[in-house]
Amino acid sequence: MSTVEKAVRADLREQMFALGRAARAAAALLTRSSTAARNRALVEAAAAIRSGRDAILAANAADMARAKAQGLSGAMLDRLALDAKRVEAMAAGIEAIVALPDPVGRIIAEWERPNGLRIQRVKVPLGVIGIIYESRPNVTADAGALCLKSGNAVILRGGSESAASSQAILACLVQGLKGAGLPEAAIQMVPTQDREAVGILLGEMGQYVDVIVPRGGKSLIARVQEDARVPVMGHLEGICHTYVHAAADLEKARRIVLNAKMRRTGICGATETLLVDRACAQTHLPAIAADLAKAGCELRVDGFKVDGAKAARPEDFGHEFLDAILAIKVVDGIDAALDHIRRFGSGHTEAIITEDVTAAERFLNELDSAILLHNASTQFADGGEFGMGAEIGIATGRIHARGPVGAEELTSYKYIVRGSGQTRP
Amino acid sequence: MSTVEKAVRADLREQMFALGRAARAAAALLTRSSTAARNRALVEAAAAIRSGRDAILAANAADMARAKAQGLSGAMLDRLALDAKRVEAMAAGIEAIVALPDPVGRIIAEWERPNGLRIQRVKVPLGVIGIIYESRPNVTADAGALCLKSGNAVILRGGSESAASSQAILACLVQGLKGAGLPEAAIQMVPTQDREAVGILLGEMGQYVDVIVPRGGKSLIARVQEDARVPVMGHLEGICHTYVHAAADLEKARRIVLNAKMRRTGICGATETLLVDRACAQTHLPAIAADLAKAGCELRVDGFKVDGAKAARPEDFGHEFLDAILAIKVVDGIDAALDHIRRFGSGHTEAIITEDVTAAERFLNELDSAILLHNASTQFADGGEFGMGAEIGIATGRIHARGPVGAEELTSYKYIVRGSGQTRP
Numbered sequence: 001m002s003t004v005e006k007a008v009r010a011d012l013r014e015q016m017f018a019l020g021r022a023a024r025a026a027a028a029l030l031t032r033s034s035t036a037a038r039n040r041a042l043v044e045a046a047a048a049i050r051s052g053r054d055a056i057l058a059a060n061a062a063d064m065a066r067a068k069a070q071g072l073s074g075a076m077l078d079r080l081a082l083d084a085k086r087v088e089a090m091a092a093g094i095e096a097i098v099a100l101p102d103p104v105g106r107i108i109a110e111w112e113r114p115n116g117l118r119i120q121r122v123k124v125p126l127g128v129i130g131i132i133y134e135s136r137p138n139v140t141a142d143a144g145a146l147c148l149k150s151g152n153a154v155i156l157r158g159g160s161e162s163a164a165s166s167q168a169i170l171a172c173l174v175q176g177l178k179g180a181g182l183p184e185a186a187i188q189m190v191p192t193q194d195r196e197a198v199g200i201l202l203g204e205m206g207q208y209v210d211v212i213v214p215r216g217g218k219s220l221i222a223r224v225q226e227d228a229r230v231p232v233m234g235h236l237e238g239i240c241h242t243y244v245h246a247a248a249d250l251e252k253a254r255r256i257v258l259n260a261k262m263r264r265t266g267i268c269g270a271t272e273t274l275l276v277d278r279a280c281a282q283t284h285l286p287a288i289a290a291d292l293a294k295a296g297c298e299l300r301v302d303g304f305k306v307d308g309a310k311a312a313r314p315e316d317f318g319h320e321f322l323d324a325i326l327a328i329k330v331v332d333g334i335d336a337a338l339d340h341i342r343r344f345g346s347g348h349t350e351a352i353i354t355e356d357v358t359a360a361e362r363f364l365n366e367l368d369s370a371i372l373l374h375n376a377s378t379q380f381a382d383g384g385e386f387g388m389g390a391e392i393g394i395a396t397g398r399i400h401a402r403g404p405v406g407a408e409e410l411t412s413y414k415y416i417v418r419g420s421g422q423t424r425p
Numbered sequence: 426m427s428t429v430e431k432a433v434r435a436d437l438r439e440q441m442f443a444l445g446r447a448a449r450a451a452a453a454l455l456t457r458s459s460t461a462a463r464n465r466a467l468v469e470a471a472a473a474i475r476s477g478r479d480a481i482l483a484a485n486a487a488d489m490a491r492a493k494a495q496g497l498s499g500a501m502l503d504r505l506a507l508d509a510k511r512v513e514a515m516a517a518g519i520e521a522i523v524a525l526p527d528p529v530g531r532i533i534a535e536w537e538r539p540n541g542l543r544i545q546r547v548k549v550p551l552g553v554i555g556i557i558y559e560s561r562p563n564v565t566a567d568a569g570a571l572c573l574k575s576g577n578a579v580i581l582r583g584g585s586e587s588a589a590s591s592q593a594i595l596a597c598l599v600q601g602l603k604g605a606g607l608p609e610a611a612i613q614m615v616p617t618q619d620r621e622a623v624g625i626l627l628g629e630m631g632q633y634v635d636v637i638v639p640r641g642g643k644s645l646i647a648r649v650q651e652d653a654r655v656p657v658m659g660h661l662e663g664i665c666h667t668y669v670h671a672a673a674d675l676e677k678a679r680r681i682v683l684n685a686k687m688r689r690t691g692i693c694g695a696t697e698t699l700l701v702d703r704a705c706a707q708t709h710l711p712a713i714a715a716d717l718a719k720a721g722c723e724l725r726v727d728g729f730k731v732d733g734a735k736a737a738r739p740e741d742f743g744h745e746f747l748d749a750i751l752a753i754k755v756v757d758g759i760d761a762a763l764d765h766i767r768r769f770g771s772g773h774t775e776a777i778i779t780e781d782v783t784a785a786e787r788f789l790n791e792l793d794s795a796i797l798l799h800n801a802s803t804q805f806a807d808g809g810e811f812g813m814g815a816e817i818g819i820a821t822g823r824i825h826a827r828g829p830v831g832a833e834e835l836t837s838y839k840y841i842v843r844g845s846g847q848t849r850p
Contacts, residue, residue, distance in 0.1 A: 028767065032791050113812055117801055124793060127823050192470075210823045225631075231656045231824045252846040259848035285452055342453065364458050365530075366547060376844030385849065386840070387538055398552050398635045398837040399656045400825040405683045412823040415811070416789045419801030421677040423684035424810060 009196060016200045017153060017172050020208025022185035023128045027153040029183050031125055037180045045176025046094040049141065052172050053087045059168035060137065066133075067161050080135045080161055084421065085400040090169070093390065097145045100389040103408045104151040107148040120416045123341055125151030126212040130201055131392070132157045132224055134216035137165035143215070144173045144187045146390050150410035153186050155209065157201060159216075160193040202227040213392050213405070218320070233405055235370075235396035237320045237349040238268030240378040243337045243363065245354035246279035250287065252375055253353045257288050259377040260351065262295045266322050268394055269381030273317055273327045275337045276304070281330045289328070292358065296324050303330035318344035334359055338366055345369060347396040349381040372403040427745040434621060441625045444580060445633025446541070447610035448553045452578040454608050456550050460527040462605045467570055470601025471519040474566065477597050478512045484593035485562065492586050505560045505586055515566040518815065522570045525814040528833045529576040545841045550576030552635040554835065555626055556817070557649055559581045559641035561771045562590035568640070569612045571815050572631070575835040578611050580634065582626060584641075585618040627652040638817050638830070658830055660795075660821035662745045663693030664771040665803040668762045668788065670779035671704035675712065677800055678778045682713050684802040685776065687720045691747050693819055694806030696775050698742055698752045700762045706755045714753070721749050728755035743769035759784055762790055770794060771778070774806040795819065795827040 022342035030038070049056065060082040060361060067080055109121040129152050133139040140156055147154035158166040166189060173187045190197050195284045206229050214224040221236045242260050244253045260271035276285050281304050287297055289306045300316045306328070316327040317340070331337045341350055351373040352363040360374040371381050371394075383391025383404030391404040401409035426434070455463070474481065485507040494506055534546040553579050558564040565581055572579035583591040591614060598612045615622050627637060631654055639659045646661045655697040667685050669678045685696035701710050706729050714724055714731045724734035725741045731753070741752040742765070756762045766775055776798040777788040785799040796806050796819075808816025808829030817828040826834035 028793070031793050111812065113810070117805065117810075119811060227653065249846070255846060255848050263849055297811075351597065360843075364843075368453070368456050368839060371840045371842065373842040374844060376842055376847040377849050379849040380542065380847070382849075385538070385542075386544060387536065402837055403840045412827055414793060415796045415828045417796065417798040417801055417805065418785075418789075419799060419805075421674070421680060422801040422805070423680050424688055424802050424804040 012192070012194060012196055013204065014203065015192070016190070016197055017208070019188055019190065020128070020205045023153040023155050023188060026183040026185040026210050027125065027127045030148075030151045030153055030186055030337050033151065033182060035104070037182055038102070041148060041176040041180035041182050042098045043176070043199075044179035045141075045145065045173045046091040046098075048172035048175040049087060049091040049094070049169065051081065052168065056087055056165065057082060057084070059164040063137075063162055063164045072161065076135055076161070080165070081394065082137060082165060086138065086316055090128045093138075093142055094145045097390050097407070099147050100149060100407055102149070103411045106238075108413060114424050115267045115421055116420060118418045121413050123411045124191055124414050126412050128153045128155065128208060130157070130205075130209045130212040130230075131232065132198060132201070132212065132214045132216070132220065134159040134220060135161045137162040137169060139215055140166040140169040140189075141173065142390060143213070143392055144170070146392050146407055147410060148177075148186060150407040153188075154409055155188050155190065155201065157190040157198060163193060183291040183385055190308065199227060203229050206230050212399070215393055218366060231399060233395045233397060233401055234393050235268065235346065235348055237346040238270070238381070238394070239273065239318055239320050239344060239346040240269060240271045240348055240381070241273045241275060241341050241345060242271045242352045242378060243275040243331075243341070243350070243352045244277060244280065244284055244288070245334060245337075245352055245356060245359050246277040247356035247359065248277075248280060248284060248353040249355050250284050253284055254291050255286055255323050256351070256353055256375065256377050258291045258295060260379055261292060261326050262297055262324065263377070263379050265324050267379065269379045270322070271326070271351070271378045272320055273344065275329055275331050275340060277334075277337070278330050278332050280321075285330070292326060298325045299328055300325065301328040304328070320346075334362060338363070341367060341369075348377045348394065349373070351378050370396050389410055434495065436619055437617065437619060438625055438629065439614070441630065442633070444613055444615065445553070445630050448578040448580050448613060449633050451608040451610040452550065452552045455573075455576045455578055455611055458576065458607060460529070463527070463573055463576065463609055464523045466573060466601040466605035466607050467519050467523045468601070469604035471516040471523075471555045473597035474512060474516040474519070474594065477593065478509060479507055481590065481593045481597075482507060484511070484589040487589045488562070488587055493838070497586065501560055501586070505562065505590070507562060507590060511563065513594055515563050518563075518567055519570045522574050522815050522832070525574060525832055526719060527574070533838060540847050541845060542847055546838050547841055548836045549839050551835055551837050553578045553580065553633060555580045555582070555630075555634045555655075557626070557637065557638040557639045557641070557645065559584040559645060560586045562587040562594060562668045564640055565591040565594040565614075566598065567815060568638070568817055569595070571817050571832055572835060573598075573611060575604075575832040577835055578613075580613050580615065580626065582615040582623060588618060589595045624652060628654050631655050633815040636825070640818055656823060656824060658820045658826055659818050660693065660771065660773055662744055662771040663695070663773040663806070663819070664745050664769060665694060665696045665697065665773055665806070666698045666700060666766050666770060666775045667696045667803060668700040668756075668766070668775070668777045669702060669705060669709055669713070670759060670762075670777055670781060670784050671702040672781035672784060673702075673705060673709060673778040674780050675709050678709055679716050681776070681778055681800065681802050683716045683720060684803055686717060686751050687722055687725040687749065688802070688804050690749050692804065694804045695747070696751070696776070696803045697745055698754065698769065700754055700756050700765060702759070702762070703728075703755050703757050710753075710755070717751060723750045724753055725750065745771075756779055759787060763788070766792060766794075773819065774798070774803045776801060776803050795821050
């Protein structure tokens with residue numbers, strides 16, 4: 001590294017640390033802020049997004065023009081694009097977050113000791129949350145609002161493609177903070193697209209950032225998990241399984257499998273592998289396969305002859321297609337199904353279709369994924385569908401939160417102990 | 426690094442990874458083990474410790490002889506030493522863990538969605554816990570038993586001084602596992618004192634270890650926090666404050682402060698700084714100081730003249746003495762007290778002494794340490810005193826668990842969703 005490079009790097013580090021210090025100071029104030037103040041900031045931010053629609057769309061047009069010139073793919077351009085409807089959805093999304101109960105200050109347990117000490121476990125904000133995301137500019141609004149709702153300060157680092165859009169949205173959020181008398185540094189954005197900044201955020205800011213939430217594709221998550229020196233909440237892959245058990249009701253199985261795979265193929269809760277019990281393969285699999293094929297799904301099958309389907313290759317199992325492709329395997333009974341899922345699953349979401357309650361309970365109890373379903377579609381793996389309101393993502397780690405991460409999961413707790421002069425013997 | 430050194434390092438890494446794989450496989454079995462089996466293993470381990478007392482004491486005698494030859498300090502020798510009473514305390518400690526409720530499988534929340542999906546949040550073990558500790562051989566029994574109780578596999582890495590004692594205790598735990606038909610790899614010990622092994626455990630075993638719990642002095646914790654690439658539960662320092670508010674009852678203040686500082690000076694919940702409100706310094710501080718001085722406590726005072734006391738230096742505040750030394754500062758009201766604690770505290774435990782409920786509530790709500798007490802001694806910062814049974818330590822981090830970490834805190838959760846054919850619209 002040259003002397004100039006070193007100086008630039010030192011400057012960047014100081015800039016990032018300043019962001020961290022400001023976030024920490026804001027978090028200390030937010031911890032003590034009222035529900036009303038945080039909700040008011042969100043209401044004003046939603047209003048600012050609505051009234052600032054033209055400015056947001058102009059910024060987005062600039063991002064889109066640059067992205068097109070750089071030759072971004074159609075899928076990426078679609079994620080990046082905003083229109084009046086998407087801007088309204090952002091504002092409405094923030095208002096939905098306002099309507100959620102405030103987790104902060106909630107007493108989650110209380111008990112009294114024989115010596116008269118009264119102990120309470122009370123929810124408090126986590127502190128400072130770092131969010132690293134890619135091209136979707138609406139994450140700026142969603143994630144910023146959810147962190148603020150739960151009393152956390154947030155440092156956002158969006159993708160370079162959406163930089164102008166995200167800045168325009170951030171300005172609306174900051175307007176909300178100002179309007180409610182909350183610190184502007186409660187929601188900050190990394191001011192540079194320098195990739196080194198991400199490295200500093202992940203690797204050197206443990207004293208300023210309590211947890212990192214990555215939102216985006218597999219390579220982003222993998223980098224974050226690899227480089228982060230603070231805890232990460234998220235998931236690398238959603239290799240979700242649906243298992244059609246011997247005692248599955250055929251109509252339920254057809255409906256659920258079709259929905260689990262094809263409702264939306266690009267989300268993390270989409271089923272990627274279908275396991276069919278050998279005992280019902282003859283009766284169930286042809287109809288299930290025909291439904292899928294009719295819906296445009298490519299089938300890759302192991303252990304059964306399905307008309308028009310390809311043979312599965314070993315690498316199709318444990319693979320996240322995020323597309324209209326399904327790996328199918330015929331298995332010998334529930335133990336083989338459980339073994340397959342333990343070996344190839346990513347701990348995200350799995351479903352069993354059966355009318356046999358004993359088999360269902362074994363599946364639900366013996367597997368250890370974040371979400372396990374009986375007779376329902378894996379596409380329910382979503383905070384909104386769980387009734388938790390907005391979510392910041394689905395976590396498959398084992399520390400702190402698993403499954404959908406909503407406002408509730410963005411909190412920690414503290415103990416309050418009330419005595420009357422007790423000393424410890 | 427020479428070729429030979431590289432080969433040795435590669436060997437050690439493979440050895441550690443094998444330990445990790447075995448722990449992961451054991452954890453998968455433990456997740457599905459019954460409460461009865463885990464308790465039986467603990468009962469048999471306690472019996473094995475009792476019947477193996479002579480072997481444990483012989484191993485400890487060897488450790489002690491080596492430690493004396495190496496010139497270890499008296500305090501370290503005391504921590505290392507076992508006798509019949511301490512061995513019995515270990516066995517009894519394991520039996521107390523048997524008596525605790527099993528957190529695994531407990532339903533912590535359940536609700537039904539409008540579409541009929543019934544959602545449960547169910548406690549599951551964390552997975553694999555790495556415990557790094559120093560000279561106390563009893564940590565082997567305590568930590569091993571608490572991890573097993575909560576369904577976790579554990580990799581223990583004790584100090585070199587206590588290696589023989591810890592191995593003898595481990596043999597008893599493994600005997601318990603065998604007797605209950607549980608995998609022996611549920612409780613493993615790093616088989617080498619090579620310091621590189623700790624580096625590998627902290628930095629390269631993220632896929633095998635879910636969380637690290639360090640138990641020991643500040644330099645150990647600092648190293649673990651610095652080097653760990655997996656989440657750490659613990660605390661670096663316990664810089665606990667007791668604040669005598671203007672409306673403090675003098676007798677309560679005298680009793681509580683004396684206990685908070687002097688009951689045991691070497692534990693993390695001992696008060697290290699006393700803040701006294703200027704409004705009651707004249708009436709309260711002389712008597713409090715006299716009690717402390719009489720009990721042998723050195724006083725370092727800022728802002729008040731106390732007979733026989735030294736003047737506090739700036740570095741006495743925010744310092745963890747772990748000794749019969751107390752920094753005392755006279756502060757101008759509760760805001761100054763809160764500011765001081767925010768600036769110098771370590772987020773562990775703080776207490777206010779007052780008869781003014783409004784002041785107490787401000788202190789309890791506005792501060793953000795793991796444990797906040799009103800009219801009680803900071804030495805209550807302990808899982809046993811909270812009624813949680815055994816604890817593996819006190820956590821000051823904000824992710825996952827704060828305050829005492831017991832069996833309950835060594836768990837994660839999963840979602841079980843029961844449907845009747847639901848698909849997502």
